[in-house]
Amino acid sequence: MNQKANITMEPIALIRSCFTDKFGIPRQPGLVPAATARLEMLPPYNRPEAVAGLAEFSHIWIFFLFHQAVERGWKPTVRPPRLGGNKRVGVFASRSPQRPNFIGSSVVRLDKITHSPQGVALHVSGVDFLDLSPVLDIKPYVPYSDRVADATCGYAPEPTPSFEIIFAPAALEFCHAYQRRTGRHLQELVTQILAQDPRPAYHEDDRHYGMSLWELNIRFSFHQNTIMVSTIA
Ligand code: SAM
Numbered sequence: 001m002n003q004k005a006n007i008t009m010e011p012i013a014l015i016r017s018c019f020t021d022k023f024g025i026p027r028q029p030g031l032v033p034a035a036t037a038r039l040e041m042l043p044p045y046n047r048p049e050a051v052a053g054l055a056e057f058s059h060i061w062i063f064f065l066f067h068q069a070v071e072r073g074w075k076p077t078v079r080p081p082r083l084g085g086n087k088r089v090g091v092f093a094s095r096s097p098q099r100p101n102f103i104g105s106s107v108v109r110l111d112k113i114t115h116s117p118q119g120v121a122l123h124v125s126g127v128d129f130l131d132l133s134p135v136l137d138i139k140p141y142v143p144y145s146d147r148v149a150d151a152t153c154g155y156a157p158e159p160t161p162s163f164e165i166i167f168a169p170a171a172l173e174f175c176h177a178y179q180r181r182t183g184r185h186l187q188e189l190v191t192q193i194l195a196q197d198p199r200p201a202y203h204e205d206d207r208h209y210g211m212s213l214w215e216l217n218i219r220f221s222f223h224q225n226t227i228m229v230s231t232i233a
Contacts, residue, residue: 011134012045013122015064018189020131022068024198024211024218027081028095029106030126031196034189036111039122039135046119051138055113059141060124064104065134066097074100083155085201093154104129107141163222165191167229171218174232178216186232190218194227 017037019025026032039062041050054060077088078096091099108124122138167175167187175187190213198211199222208221208230219231 009136011042011065011136012138013039013041013135015039015062015127015129015131015133015135017127017129017131017133018184018213019127019129020214021212022130023209024193024213025130026128026193026196026198029108029128031128032189032192033109033126034185034192035127036123036125036184036189037108037127037129037131039124039138040118041120041122043119048115048120051113051120051122054110054122054138054140057110057140057142059107060110060122061137061139061141061146062104062106062108062124062129062135063137063139064106064129065136066099066102066104067133068130069097069099070102072098074098074102079201080155081201083201087155089155103136104133107146163195163197164226165194165229166226168231171229171232178232184214186213186216189213190229190232194220194229 015037016039018035019037026035040046074091075098076091078091078094078098079085079088080094080096083089095104097104106128109126111123111125114121114123167190172187175190178184178186193211193213199207199209208219210217210219212218217233218229220227220229
């Protein structure tokens, strides 16, 4: 077989995620359970029979394209944030988006599947992918095979330590009003994201940051082990 087999893949779905900017996206799935997305199946894959039986699985694998990483190309070594951003490892010893075929793989909770005149949509949570990421494949998560009880985890043993998150009164009121209006659990989502410390590996203390969620901009700052959410607009 020609080693350079030229395969063309086409997206089967489009991700509509709460993460409309890369900053703030958790580094792995499942770390922010309140992070939601909708996978809008694309024709000709948006047929109910193509997902028949999938709703019986609590979790699914999503294989997607790191579409915002393609421009920068791939690198044979990368500097994972978990190593403080200065130690290099091989790209295949990482989950960096800067990889040869830019393929991401995430296990996410399947909350529901909806059917409408526009077709089929999969509603998922615990996501770590950017809005408008193209989906290449979807598979059921099969615990008896996918869960490896004695697996070890090299340089990224445990999730990062969490912080105390404090909301300014106006920001808290915004969360409550937004939830009443949209049903979205904004306070829970912001708390879970910030508890993962989204700052880049190199950062000064007491700095102010901004991140986008849906159409919103959230401003916050770090002070030792506390994060203050100052404004949401
Ligand atoms: N769980 C997936 C995997 O293992 O392939 C993703 C892990 S990767 C470290 C997660 C990060 O990829 C996110 O924190 C975000 O910064 C980045 N990312 C997510 N979607 C992306 C996209 N469409 N294009 C470029 N980078 C993306």
